[in-house]
Amino acid sequence: MSEQSLPNEEGMEFPEEHVGKGRTSRSTASSPRPLIAEDGGAREASGSAEPAPASFKPASKIAKPSERKSSVPRARRMKLSLTKIDPWSVTKVSFLLSIAGAIIQIVAVALIWALLNAIGLFDNITQLIDSTGLKDSGGFDIASILGIGKVLSATTIFSIFEIVLITVLATIGAFLYNITSALVGGLHVTLGDD
Template sequence: MPRTRKARLRVAKADPWSVMKVSFLLSIALGICTVVAVAVLWMVLDAIGVFSTVGDTIMGATGSGTDGGFDLESFLSLPRVLTFTSLIAVIDVVLATALATLAAFLYNLSAGFVGGVELTLAEDE
């Protein structure tokens, strides 16, 4: 019968620099995934005709005899949507990196008072 070895460890400090680097890389990956997901979603919605159908309805509702109305298809074009998504992704990268680094500083402060988070690690032999 295998014996399990256990060790109780305490995370007493999180290095803010390493937390910042890891959170930056994970935020970049999440930002790239967001842009790709929005591009795929836009292409699927365009392929099934959602923008043209909704655009025709809006154009009919907002148009008059001389004016064509609001053109949803030109407003929600792929370059415009991807530009907006990229801007949001960049803001998200900056905010997530800053918040994770701030969280590391706050964890270090609170770990000084209460001792940190205790973990029990097990190793099968």
């Protein structure tokens, strides 16, 4: 049998027996093919029916509102257990939170002292003591005892003790929680998507 050669798009010739058996030139394999033929949907002249590519999807019907509601996923729920707390983590967090609380406490005491001084409370107490005669008999002066410097110094010392106490108690609480959760199983929490 004589082999006839057919030219391809690049001008190269292949024997006829290899044409259509899975061997195609690089240019014909990569050339785009229209999804719908221009002649009203007819296939190529060779007569081979090629299926539409997988990415081609025909337009679907618009879903009814009742169908849309059924496609919404239900809320998920998870049951979790808190079985261990890292004591070092608790120490760091409680230390920083107690420092923040101490700063708030010092600022609040300073503001309250300024408010009481503005309304004249300390002057009224001093006048009351003067009218009773306690000042002449070796009494005390309330304005010198409750000055802003002494009040803020006492509040700062008290806040430092609070920082140490809160940090130590929180760390001990974390150790006690770990021991208790080893016996009981810890806290059980249910989380859900709402």
